[in-house]
Amino acid sequence: MRRLHPLPLVAAAFGLLALASSALAQTVTLTQSDTGVRVDIDGKLFTEYVTKDVPRPFFYPVIGGAGENIVRNFPMKTDVAGEPQDHPHHRGLWFAHGSINGMDFWSEMKDFGKQQSTGVSDLKAEGNKGSFTATTKWVSADGKPVLSDTRKFTITALPNGEKLLDFDITLQATEGEVTFGDTKEGTMAIRLCPQLTFKDKEGTGNAYNTQNDKKKDIWGKRAPWVAYFGPDPKGNVVGVAMFEHPKNFRAPTYWHARDYGLFAANPFGVHDFEGKKDEEHLGDHKMAKGDTLQLRYRFFFGKGKPMPKAMAARYDEYVKE
Template structure:
């Protein structure tokens, strides 16, 4: 389908100083300067990006369950697949943890039609983007369709991935239920955890709150900092765009390396009695757009310039 276009694009793009894409039938590898940065994978119950590598080359995401657990990794939460998006209650179907009686899968349908690559060698920057078409399914029932675009940039000691998800209720109303189990998420390497044998990480949010105080709070962004799996200093930050539903969102930020932006978990995060407080109904035929940026930085919280990144991202329309 888009293979001939992508092949032409790759053939015309120099390897040095560039992002290149290697597409297979159901996966797509993203290389920066000829080295793996991440790969879009569809061999799990939901599509994900794995691995996630720092500009230093060190690992920033947990390996399990995409591969065997690495040294000092825990094989808990098998639904935590590196970097992904799903939700625990959509029309009472569990697309997150598979704990409920009704279980769903997010099916990769196709790539495209969007593939672009551009560069500005004067500033040593590169960018690329690609689109995937997804279907949130329970058996033969389609609860949601999704057009998801990944836009990737590399500059100096930083990499960013912008993820834009356009979710549509094609056949009937879709109710996103109030639960902490969701939604746009990453599971980070053990070295970025706050607790554990090799844990040396810390958490900071845009409010200035730290570590355990970040859980369940509303904030524009949340950042984990500490060593990557090779011991190099690293920062991983997730930003919630101002156009998103209920911005600033709530954060499911755990000391074991899970960070998730979740606009639907209000009763859980605020410990309210009304279990439907955070419900959101997407009417049949309408769409909801969610936008997030993830920053991967080789360095410290200070050198990551999080507020500058936030301001730049927040101004994008």
């Protein structure tokens, strides 16, 4: 009878365990520089929070669940073949709004308002989690301060390349009364890569919400979350979901989710989304001096098609934290 030697079997078992642990072990690293904060996972870039010489801070690139950038490169890069170059104010992943005290903080047309980074602090990274805090001053076209905010970002590296990015922002009327105006142009937003769009024949993406509205039917509807999915630039199927916290102002939010890749949650644009043309201030929200408004969102960057039950479970996890 042939005898099996135990040592090779033990070595093989340890090898399998090592492979399994490497698939599970994720290490988040944060590096601050004069341009912002770089986020690496297992030594590879996940995203960077960009703050220097820009109209407003934003995250770019954003590496999806299969290892490829899933946001549009324009306008940060202008030479990527096949990328549309519309809406140059759609930079990566960002927070902005199109009417604050009547000023445009969303687009970059004439006399638009800007967000100026005023600091980054509390960088913490341990194991598969990292977090940092950023402060921002919103200023008018002529440089006058309008309001301020504090943002806390939490990054969680999940097994097999999937990730979470929590965006927790507290807006404060530090200078006087602030009115967030009723407009569809806003607010918590990401501009997805062309492959995840569904506008024309070149678009190979898809989307749905909690009510099972699909694609263009999502726009203007209220829902706790929306998920997009499709191929990344290398053809890997990936998913991108945005969850809104149920304690947010006017939850569940309205969705300014477009077929060309703009994917945004907006609690203010009520008259636009409801089609009430004669009530253009219906969704206005006024803040007295000193008032605050907290809004919380979670982005999930997954691998494979995001199935509704799985997304619902992830939303429930978020709510319970």
